[in-house]
Amino acid sequence: MNDQCVVAQYSDEDQFHTAIEVLDKAGFTADEVSLIQRSSDVRKAIPSQGVAEVGPASDGAASGAATAGATVAGGAVGTLLGTATLLGPLMIAGPLAGMAAGAVGGGVLSAAEKWGVEKDVASTYEQAVEAGDQLIVVATDDVVRIDEAQRLLHTVDCKSLERYPG
Numbered sequence: 001m002n003d004q005c006v007v008a009q010y011s012d013e014d015q016f017h018t019a020i021e022v023l024d025k026a027g028f029t030a031d032e033v034s035l036i037q038r039s040s041d042v043r044k045a046i047p048s049q050g051v052a053e054v055g056p057a058s059d060g061a062a063s064g065a066a067t068a069g070a071t072v073a074g075g076a077v078g079t080l081l082g083t084a085t086l087l088g089p090l091m092i093a094g095p096l097a098g099m100a101a102g103a104v105g106g107g108v109l110s111a112a113e114k115w116g117v118e119k120d121v122a123s124t125y126e127q128a129v130e131a132g133d134q135l136i137v138v139a140t141d142d143v144v145r146i147d148e149a150q151r152l153l154h155t156v157d158c159k160s161l162e163r164y165p166g
Helices: 013-025 039-045 060-073 075-083 095-102 108-115 119-130 143-155
Strands: 004-010 033-038 085-087 090-093 134-140 160-164
Touching: 004 013, 004 108, 004 119, 004 143, 013 033, 013 134, 013 143, 033 095, 033 119, 090 095, 090 119, 095 134, 108 119, 108 134, 119 134, 134 143, 143 160
Parallel strands: none
Antiparallel strands: 004 134, 004 160, 033 090, 033 134, 085 090
16 A cells, blocks of 8 residues: 555644644554655744753754754654754654655656655745645555544644545
């Protein structure tokens, strides 16, 4: 069976992090979840006090900011922020990061076509992220897990929530 995916779009950083925590508490793993946000917005994830930048900063402040953002989010899914890949203006973490880095041509999110996201829809998502929105993509071939992800993400006030058949 092909992987299916659910894409949740958030315009509120707090809701984005709450959704990450909800997925983490439900047992979703870094192999199932991808996180996408504008690379310049990584610093927003860091509260003004109480979080130290952890680990080597291979990409300057953005990398340290991603690690600190992961500390804020916590959990297995939240740690994705600390292992993010910067691709152009976007920061991508999770399975989609490797696929996007290996994609030849097209937009960064064109790699999501594997999950049934059409090219024009992927382009719309990419434009939304460049404008400041954040995306959570849950992908798996387990229909029960996709149903659960969709139900959970729906409980955290998202701007849009779409399911793609793979």
